Amino acid sequence: MWEAIDIAGSGASVDQTWIDTIGGNVANMQDGVTPGQPVYQAQYVDAGASVEPDGSGDGVKVDSIDVGPAQGQDEYDPNNPVANASGEVEYPVVDLGQEMTDLIQSQTSYQANSAVMSHATDAYQSILSIKA
């Protein structure tokens, strides 16, 4: 029952996870560490279609969260307290342009899924209003 709403809900939920990872990546992109210390690894959502046993589509799900490189990029910043002896600080690999593009895409997708929910609700309401 109400499959279209469930399907749109699965889409909005994946979009939410996507937006959360983008938030985490952007918030942590300036987390400099002393080279050699563990650095923040960017997170990327790997989504896959959900399919029912009969082959019909059942929305979408997060298959896994992939992580970016464990090795950050070194930048020369001798005044930074975490800089090493040669004045280098290691920053996470996060492509801000890519993150912003993904943010717009995930936002559009979230809006589309929520539009589906309201359309589906209206359609179900009209069916429920049938009376003999």
Added chain:
Amino acid sequence: MTDAAESIGILQFALDSVVNQQQAIANNIANENTPNFQADQVTFQSSLAQALADGGVASSQTLPEGLPSGTNGNNVSLPTEMTLMQENDLENQTVVNSIDGQFAVLSDAITG
């Protein structure tokens, strides 16, 4: 000549198909960004028209939309899906109104 009960049966098939169609559209939109996802569409209109013309049985079919894929192998077009969803809304209203109409006819016949 079709009687009210027969008409309701046909309309029930149409409503089921419209609901399946709506699910397919919702699924395409939910998978708008899923790598390698291919959009499906549910068609039943021509089969229903054929069945009404020759008295056969109508069926609904799920077919790939077959639009060109983007770089991630996904071929969902959001404008296309939004348009289909709008049409699906109107079809749903049409079928529901027709069912209401048929029930009104039956109700009149029963109460006299």
